[in-house]
Amino acid sequence: MAQKINAPRGFEDILPDVSWKWQVLERIAREVAELYHFREIRTPIVEYTDLFHRGVGETTDIVTKETFTFTDRGGESLTLRPEGTAGVVRAAIENNLIALEGSRAKVFYIGPNFRYERPQKGRLRQHHQFGVEAFGIAEPEQDVECIQLQMDFYSRCGVKDLELQVNSLGDAESKRRYRDALVAFLTPKRDQLSEDSQRRLETNPLRILDSKDPRDQQATAGAPPAYEHLSDRSKAHFERVQALLSRAGVPFRVNPNLVRGFDYYTETLWEVTAGGLGSQNALGGGGRYDNLVEQLGGRPTPGVGFGSGLERLLIALEAQQVQLPRTAKPLLYLASQSPAAREANLDLIRQLRQAGYACELDPSGRSMKAQFKQADREKATLCLITGDSELAEQKITIKNLTTGEQTTIDRARLLDELPRLLAGA
RNA sequence: GUGGCUGUAGCUCAGUUGGCAGAGCACCAGGUUGUGGUCCUGGGAGUCGCGGGUUCGAGCCCCGUCAGCCACCCCA
Incomplete structure (x- = not known):
């Protein structure tokens, strides 16, 4: 590589x-x-x-x-x-x-x-x-x-x-007055400041105020507060x-x-x-x-x-272990038993996507078991199963992956039945 | 820019005094030739960050270097 x-x-x-x-x-x-x-x-x-x-x-x-x-x-x-x-x-x-x-x-x-x-x-x-x-x-x-x-x-x-x-x-005027007052206050204590803050005394004295260095915090204690210069x-x-x-x-x-x-x-x-x-x-x-x-x-x-x-x-x-609200379309996973079933599912998945359903299928010809594993891992809601018997009778089996229930219906009825099947899922 | 810690499989990590490169999880396959989330069996997977040195022999020791993390600084 x-x-x-x-x-x-x-x-x-x-x-x-x-x-x-x-x-x-x-x-x-x-x-x-x-x-x-x-x-x-x-x-x-x-x-x-x-x-x-x-x-x-x-x-x-x-x-x-x-x-x-x-x-x-x-x-x-x-x-x-x-x-x-x-x-x-x-x-x-x-x-x-x-x-x-x-x-x-x-x-x-x-x-x-x-x-x-x-x-x-x-x-x-x-x-x-x-x-x-x-x-x-x-x-x-x-x-x-x-x-x-x-x-x-x-x-x-x-x-x-x-x-x-x-x-x-x-x-701007108040800010300038405050800056000058701070420099006047800190300059006599210059040696007590951190190295960074000694530099800041010239470049950006206001920043010394929120330094985490204890030396700076000690030196700025009792410094004139900003609101006195507003x-x-x-x-x-x-x-x-x-x-x-x-x-x-x-x-x-x-x-x-x-x-x-x-x-x-x-x-x-x-x-x-x-x-x-x-x-x-x-x-x-x-x-x-x-x-x-x-x-x-x-x-x-x-x-x-x-x-x-x-x-x-x-x-x-x-x-803080806060759960953000996850909103995703329910996923339909099309499982195919054979190459012929996969061909039929290629047509079906196109129609389903056109109708607005999020769908997935595995074109690599893996076993039904592997396809179900995939469907589970991808958190699919329904698995639409096309075996050789369904194909022969123009039917399709729908398995609810949460409940495990499954029913077989006419392929032509799928688009009509899906809203009901998803509502129950 | 400065300091500390850590780099081993996709992930989390173990690796004894220097002596064959490991586990769990994940992945793939099979058990079940049509069914996941449980279980069992098997499998693939690694330039031990990189370069050099010491040594018969280095994941381990030494030097260098790069990267990551955390902190300083700075800021979201």
Whole structure:
């Protein structure tokens, strides 16, 4: 045999035994999105590299060291999208979804993202997200609608042990003030910080807050909280978000150390964690990004949205032993005793499929026993048996594989009888 | 990018002091020349991740390398 080739590191096949779960999650996602009146958008998985530099941020780790970037044959630098928002914003601007003052657009997407990282539990180089983006409304009601949609999605999937954490960094001005205050607080303690955080003090000081290193946690204890630096407007916004969540009965916890990895976030931030996920326990997160559209060349338009990892959701569901609702058409298995019977079944299976029944037969001439074993393994509902005696009399025997009961009827009557036979199965 | 652990049949794994490559499950066939999910019998299946070294002899020891997993980092 020739040398075998594996999938690239961190890239996974979704095999038939689990792809049905993906279909269920995607169906639930689409249903929930429709209930909240978000419509689907599909954007390319490749964008010009500059989009992510300007959108996600020059200082973020995701952009500086985790992108799949390559030069195409025309010399253009392209990047596989590491997240969903930047591409959606680009598409919304380019296609004039938010061109007019007061424009509102609510979209959702389901698709893959790519980040060049070391794989571990809940972290792949290609992962899939369900996400939504709402443009045009700056009010806290829009933040909360997104959060509710996200929580609704999880509860319809059956995940338990959820925690919603929220925080606010305020508008650009508040965020800058807070950043400066934090740097001022931490600089004298620089030596007590981890090596990573000493670097972050220059590049991205806010991230020191959610470091897992005990040295950093000690050093940041007593640091000035973000809300002390919020403008009156930002403070009012965040308070209103909390009030709306409480009124909607959505449990949440304010985590003043919650920071997220993209530069574009302003005002509200949130993250949802679930049990059973291991170290990478964030199921999804989001926030408001009121300056992003303008930064990417659009008319100034507020926006808010979230992204939610589907692999992580599946891990959590698995760990929590949640059964997803499996919906599949009942399978009819056509067993043939002889080559002549198989010929007749080739005609029959065509008619059955045309009539909308899911059917299978084995053309390889194996024994009836082997065919029944197959039918059982494929979880067929009925086995339609054509032996030489049935063939001679133009009949067919139907065996219910659950009860074991079987009856013989005229072949011509099969299509009429099937609904009744399946209803009893 | 850093660290720890693990690589043996399709899957889960055993393999003693270095001495013939194994089990269970799965698969195929037969028992039952027309009937599955139980049972019995038999069968196919392996470059022991890869490369080198030590040795009469390596799955086992040594060096290197690749891959997977988990954690750091980062985040979904």
